[in-house]
Amino acid sequence: MSSAARGLTEPHVLAYAKRRLFPDDEGYAVVDTQFATDQWLADVSIDADVREALAPFNHVHVGSGYPDLVGARVLDADMLAVERFGDTPPLVVVEAKGYTQRGGVDVERGVVQAYDRLHEANAAYVAAPVEAVSQSARTLARELNVGVLGVAGDGDVQPMEVPRLVGTHTTSETDAVQLRAGPQALTDRSFGLNHPKNYLGYPLAVAHPADTAAVLSERVVGAVDSARKGAVSLGLIESHPAGDRLTQLGREVVRFARREYGSVDAALDAFDDWKGSPTRFCDLAPRWGLLARQVVLSHPATQLLVEELQHLHEDRVREPTLVEFVTYLHELHPSFTVELFLRGNDDVRSRLLTEDGDLRTGELTDGNVYHSPTVFQLKAMCYHKGILTERGAEPSNLDPTTDVWALREPV
Known part of the structure; x- marks a missing residue:
């Protein structure tokens, strides 16, 4: 040998x-x-x-x-x-x-x-x-x-x-790995923009007879590539060799726009008017906000977050901090929680997880250990869609002990 x-x-x-x-x-x-x-x-x-x-x-x-x-x-x-x-x-x-x-x-x-x-x-x-x-x-x-x-x-x-x-058959633990491998994965490239209108506008631009990138940059947002990646992650479009195609969900967005405004072109005029507005999207455009809410709730990660925040509310934990929420989630869905909330590099995972996969909760107070697409971009979108009470924050500006994760409308 x-x-x-x-x-x-x-x-x-x-x-x-x-x-x-x-x-x-x-x-x-x-x-x-x-x-x-x-x-x-x-x-x-x-x-x-x-x-x-x-x-x-x-x-x-x-x-x-x-x-x-x-x-x-x-x-x-x-x-x-x-x-x-x-x-x-x-x-x-x-x-x-x-x-x-x-x-x-x-x-x-x-x-x-x-x-x-x-x-x-x-x-x-x-x-x-x-x-x-x-x-x-x-x-x-x-x-x-x-x-x-x-x-x-x-x-x-x-x-x-x-x-x-x-x-x-799958479990939430195996789903976590497949989610990270699929088109709906939450990565640093998924949601480069925090406002949901930029992703809803993409299927409208695809349905418009003019060039998709030109329509989007002129009437919705200049960051075309970021808007496209977010639309893919939300399941609104899918990539094909011949170009982007609308998914079933993306077609519903186009149908809604035509029903509300008469045409895709007229709907895009409204998107142009919304540029730069700091108002929460569900308040700025309530009917679009409801549609956006359904779009983001179709994402598997959001479904789990909303379900468990509702359970915490029922247990009288009305405004859990990020540290409390992650600790709670890890007890129920350990692998999913790690994939969704913690950065994937060796230093962070080794620092936060024991050899047996237990969570070192004392390390959760450091904002830099968190996965930005979840604690910043996804949370910001959930805020704009009326799901959560607070916006997200970049990990470098995040205080996990005061960052609140709470439903705006618990049942």
């Missing part, structure tokens, strides 16, 4: 497997919090580049336990026995096995662990040093519909067995 192969501990195997399954930041994947460490075996440290490859970290419950990796992406054809799985990126789990202190690699145990996740995942793999994968392990994997990734000492990863995609 080469010295390079002997160095393939679980973190190294997992880092190589992640790079193969999720190259160049395609899709989204998280690695279990047990790997957020500088030391794995007694005499083996984890290099910074390996930790960087493994990040971000989260503790996601799938099936019977916590896989080493959970992600969502439309995988390469050579990784699957079936190429397509509808429009949603399949949920993928990986169990990694590497050389232990005694020099062994328990690949068959990894196969069984991966299989135990399959009723909540679409594809499951075990990743292990290629020379440690026995014929019996491959046979077991085929019988259980588990993929096998052979990892070489130089980092090359080859599929030795490929799984079939299976249907599955």
